[in-house]
Amino acid sequence: MCPKKQSVTIQDVAKAAGVSVSTVSRVLNGKVDVSSVTQEHIEETIQQLGYTSNLAARSMRSKRNHLVGLIMPDIAYPFAWEVMKGVNRAIAESEYDLLVYTRGDVRKYGTAAHEQQIVSLLNGSITDGLLIVAPVSEEFFSNAPIVSVDHLAVRPGYPSVHSTNYEGALEAVRYLLSLGHRRIGFISGRQELISSNRRFQAYHDALAEAGISLDQNLIAPGDYTTATGYTYAKQLLNLPQPPSAIFAANDQSAMGVYQAAQEMNLRIPEDLSLVGFDNIPEAAYLNLTTVDQFIAEMGYQAAKILFRLIEGETLETKIQQLPTQLVIRGSCQVLLSERASAS
Amino acid sequence: MCPKKQSVTIQDVAKAAGVSVSTVSRVLNGKVDVSSVTQEHIEETIQQLGYTSNLAARSMRSKRNHLVGLIMPDIAYPFAWEVMKGVNRAIAESEYDLLVYTRGDVRKYGTAAHEQQIVSLLNGSITDGLLIVAPVSEEFFSNAPIVSVDHLAVRPGYPSVHSTNYEGALEAVRYLLSLGHRRIGFISGRQELISSNRRFQAYHDALAEAGISLDQNLIAPGDYTTATGYTYAKQLLNLPQPPSAIFAANDQSAMGVYQAAQEMNLRIPEDLSLVGFDNIPEAAYLNLTTVDQFIAEMGYQAAKILFRLIEGETLETKIQQLPTQLVIRGSCQVLLSERASAS
DNA sequence: GTGAAAGCGCTAACAT
DNA sequence: ATGTTAGCGCTTTCAC
DSSP: OOOOOOOOOHHHHHHHHHHHHHHHHHHHHOOOOOOOOHHHHHHHHHHHTTTOHHHHHHHHSSSOSSSSEESSSSSSHHHHHHHHHHHHHHHHHHSOEEEEEESGGGGGGOSHHHHHHHHHHHIIIOOOOEEEEESSSSSSOOSSSSEEOOOOOOSSSSOOEEHHHHHHHHHHHHHHHTTTTTEEEEOOOOOSHHHHHHHHHHHHHHHHTTOOOOOOOGGGOOSHHHHHHHHHHHHTTSSSSSSSSEEEEEHHHHHHHHHHHTTTOOOOTTEEEEEEOOOOHHHHTTTTTEEEHHHHHHHHHHHHHHHHHHHHHHHHHHEEOOOOOOOOOOHHHHHHHHHHHOO | OOOOOOOOOHHHHHHHTSSSSHHHHHHHOOOOOOOOOHHHHHHHHHHHTOOOOOOHHHHHSSSSSEEEEEEEEESSSSHHHHHHHHHHHHHHSSEEEEEEEESSSSOOOHHHHHHHHHHIIIIIIIEEEEEESSOOOSOOOOOOOEESSSSSSSSOOHHHHHHOHHHHHHHHHOOOOOOOOOOEEEEEOOOTTHHHHHHHHHHHHHHHTTTTTOOOOGGOOSSHHHHHHHHHHHHHHSSSSSSSSSEESSSHHHHHHHHHOOOOOTTTTTTEEEEESSSSSHHHHOOOOOEEEOOOHHHHHHHHHHHHHHTTTTOSSSSSEEEEEEOOOTHHHHHHHHHHHHH
């Protein structure tokens, strides 16, 4: 199917060039103590034979591979894509190549043990450092640096970049309150993630500020997916006293709410006010009001930090918070305040 | 920064369990000739020590790693994202994990030599097989299977999945002709890719069919990016006799044309008819007429084929063509035909 | 059923 | 400036 030519090793090159393996290795690693004559000769031979060093073997002996890893449970959802965009930019600007590792499904992943396994797999050998998206673990065993994206651990064992989840969510709920809403539903995120808890905490606090006590009926569990967003939105909207507004813990669940509302012939924002956390492109097209958290920027910053760590810098700041921004789209505000005050 | 605990090796496990390395290895690889007593004991020890096998070392000795690679020049553009979605789905359904390799920028990549280098790097050691997106090379040295996505080689050295570029483009141009257009501009794709040439060939043939000879002024080079799409669209539209319609070789360049038209206060489709190849979500939101090529499906199919190849199947078909579909959005057709016939 | 030993391709002392 | 040699952590004969 394709030329099975048994891969050529450093030995073959040495033999062909009539030198020892170590000399070839020296050339390969840009060491200086090689005469320019042999240097050129070896390089020529490498060209001719089409030699490429074996990653596995090389990784086993040397420290640096100019390769960093990005671990994601799944690469097919908008959040992942945004993170990758940011990381990709940092990679393009750098000397490193990127290896994105995924199992393709959160369900094939998700436990701390799994995470540790993948970390060991990559960082123990082939990568110089690792970026981990929304990890569950607070600490990892690893001999190369790790930076997490979107995970604010209480006492993190690694540097971390995330957005101001609490502040952003606070603003979102305050906004809905400012429109006159009193019954605001909440679709939660994955319980095990801190980001989700922070957003819930803000929901709680904003309501408390306004003197509204929590109504458990208006709080729906969720897991950051469209499917549950849809399911629980239906449930909320079918209550005897449905909420007049919903705050969804992320974009995906907001999309679910959107779908549910459409199906129930509720117009957004006329009949139902909706705000979602996150800033995927789709939101803009649908005129959804969102709390943008600059996901790509988080990926970019995390990668930059990782590079510095790999270079040997010791950074003071372990946690970096990137700002969020409430983006109100369309004519949401006016219509809603009219409706809300009328009710 | 994070616990630097020197990674535990198979030796450590052996020592702790009071057995030899080979016995541990046997357990690790599910060999049967181990007494269930020691088996359990070893597994326990592995748990306790938190041992994970070293990818590099393992790769060096064994054939299968349950890991496949996906090589992309850049993972931050919509086409890449679509491919990844498809591949991700296949991965989720499979026993394999995925490693996406990128340099973050086409410019850090692109030559056949580079491609071969990455192929050797991955396939020679850690991955069981490789998916390559839009490769330039027609052949690779590799001892593990390779499947390409979106590259119809004349005499491919590897199985390949791509869409019916020619047929789709033919349909697109015929459609524009059916609206009455006679001056149809073309924004080309990357010259070195066959997909681009096929789309151009169809443009040529469709015009010939209609008895229209090629006007070189209406043919703009391009490279599948938004930037060049924009630049050349401006150029085309500023001609003394501008085209009344443009066929862009892909979505990205179509977006560029879109931007240029907006800037020149040309409404689409009223003032300029535009069809782009590819099916990224943005196109739908902008009501762009497109030739959908089901990019994600290509990724999915390619991955499926790769899995079969790895399992040892020898496939007859080397090339799989997935259908394309002209999707006419909005009220494009009517408006255009009116304008075209009026002019 | 288990251990000893060879070696995968490479790098890094240590020699020369 | 170059060759020799000892492993890196693992799998895999081949003994026992």
